Amino acid sequence: MPLPMSRSALRRVKRLVVKVGTGTLTDRAGRFDRDNCGRLASELAEVARGRKVVLVSSGAVALGAERLGLVRSRGKPWDIPTKQACAAAGQPHLMAAWGEALGRHGLVTAQVLLTADDLASRKRFLNARRTFERLLDAGAVPVVNENDTVAVDEIKVGDNDTLAALVAGCVEADAVAMLTDVDGLYDRNPAEPGARLLRDVPRVTAEIERSAGGAGSERSVGGMITKVKAARRLGAQGVVTALLSGRRARALPALLAGEPVGTVFAPGAHRLSSRQGWLAAAARGKGVILVDAGARRALVEQGRSLLPSGVRGVQGQFGVGDPVDVAVDPARPFARGLAGYAADEVRRIAGLKTGEIERALGYKYLDEIVHRNDLVVLETGRE
Numbered sequence: 001m002p003l004p005m006s007r008s009a010l011r012r013v014k015r016l017v018v019k020v021g022t023g024t025l026t027d028r029a030g031r032f033d034r035d036n037c038g039r040l041a042s043e044l045a046e047v048a049r050g051r052k053v054v055l056v057s058s059g060a061v062a063l064g065a066e067r068l069g070l071v072r073s074r075g076k077p078w079d080i081p082t083k084q085a086c087a088a089a090g091q092p093h094l095m096a097a098w099g100e101a102l103g104r105h106g107l108v109t110a111q112v113l114l115t116a117d118d119l120a121s122r123k124r125f126l127n128a129r130r131t132f133e134r135l136l137d138a139g140a141v142p143v144v145n146e147n148d149t150v151a152v153d154e155i156k157v158g159d160n161d162t163l164a165a166l167v168a169g170c171v172e173a174d175a176v177a178m179l180t181d182v183d184g185l186y187d188r189n190p191a192e193p194g195a196r197l198l199r200d201v202p203r204v205t206a207e208i209e210r211s212a213g214g215a216g217s218e219r220s221v222g223g224m225i226t227k228v229k230a231a232r233r234l235g236a237q238g239v240v241t242a243l244l245s246g247r248r249a250r251a252l253p254a255l256l257a258g259e260p261v262g263t264v265f266a267p268g269a270h271r272l273s274s275r276q277g278w279l280a281a282a283a284r285g286k287g288v289i290l291v292d293a294g295a296r297r298a299l300v301e302q303g304r305s306l307l308p309s310g311v312r313g314v315q316g317q318f319g320v321g322d323p324v325d326v327a328v329d330p331a332r333p334f335a336r337g338l339a340g341y342a343a344d345e346v347r348r349i350a351g352l353k354t355g356e357i358e359r360a361l362g363y364k365y366l367d368e369i370v371h372r373n374d375l376v377v378l379e380t381g382r383e
Contacts, residue, residue, distance in 0.1 A: 006240050009267075013240075014174055015171060015174050015175075016054070016176075017056060018044065019176065020055065020057045020059070020246055021178070022062050037097050041104070044107075052136040054171055054173070055098065055144065056145070056160055057094060057144070059090070060094045060145055061090060102141055107139075110141070112135075114146065114163065117284075119278075119281075119282035132170060145163075161178065162226065168239055169280065169281030174240065176241045177244065179244060183262065184245075185211075185227075186198065201266065203266065204231055204232035231265040233280065234281075237281055238270055238271035240266070276376040283336060287316030287322075288316060289313075289369065293328060305368035306375065308346075308353070311351060311369060312350060314347050319343075321339065323338060324339045332379070335377045337370035337371075338375075
């Protein structure tokens with residue numbers, strides 16, 4: 001039986017982002033697992049031959065808690081300052097662990113600390129891209145983590161899953177491999193009888209997201225749902241995403257050989273341009289423009305611009321040129337673009353024809369609220 005196209009494409013990957021979760025780097029007691037770190041480093045060195053690899057690594061908070069002698073009470077989460085203190089104490093030891101483990105195989109590591117805001121800024125996004133390029137050209141393995149000591153709202157469920165997607169857009173990766181403490185995505189809670197591992201996911205739908213469930217392990221900040229949402233974002237960028245066990249020996253090399261391990265999420269049909277990739281992955285919508293079903297069809301199926309006639313509401317505040325999300329359901333944006341009008345202006349012209357804009361505002365910039373050249377579709381299918 002021939003391999004699905006997404007698995008076959010993994011054999012040709014030249015740029016790879018590998019995300020390693022906390023559950024993969026800690027034992028059952030929450031202590032840093034140096035043996036597993038060393039094994040993963042050996043496999044990363046193997047797959048790095050002929051490829052450029054970026055590592056997004058969790059584990060700083062757990063390692064810092066160990067160093068500081070802190071124990072989390074079951075069911076009682078730490079507050080933000082405690083998480084930040086643990087991250088500050090753990091980050092240098094996390095880098096030292098990866099540096100030592102990868103150094104045994106002749107690889108040089110480089111620490112890159114980011115927040116989502118760093119990549120949401122187009123200027124800082126391009127600066128980060130140039131730094132990554134220089135490191136990869138020099139043969140180094142960038143080790144990326146959230147800059148948790150200065151980020152507040154970034155320390156939340158799925159931060160490093162989302163960060164892996166952001167980094168993939170920044171370095172124009174072909175694929176993202178998320179190593180976790182489960183074998184992949186199941187159609188229900190894997191602890192339930194009859195749970196089935198989904199080997200290949202052609203498209204991430206709302207049903208797939210619902211099956212992903214809730215939180216991850218007690219020590220992990222992420223959960224399965226954040227990985228699935230990251231896969232949806234990456235798919236829109238034309239990037240293959242794989243979810244596999246970081247505890248299974250040689251799972252990563254097997255994945256890149258096209259073997260049936262883990263879960264593979266198929267990419268969209270088209271690779272986005274650099275600017276579209278930034279809009280899809282890194283830019284944060286500063287507000288939401290709510291549209292009707294007809295406008296959604298025009299944007300998604302016909303590649304048109306967003307006109308006032310299809311707008312039915314606005315959430316939040318944004319200015320001209322700011323990234324904005326476009327949605328029928330505000331909880332599930334299907335597109336993102338650069339606003340041609342500010343939020344208050346959009347509210348005043350919502351539902352009007354283009355010929356009525358000047359009468360409503362007293363002036364007119366453009367016919368379009370979001371021009372198709374400044375818009376990227378994040379989700380193409382019907383639910």
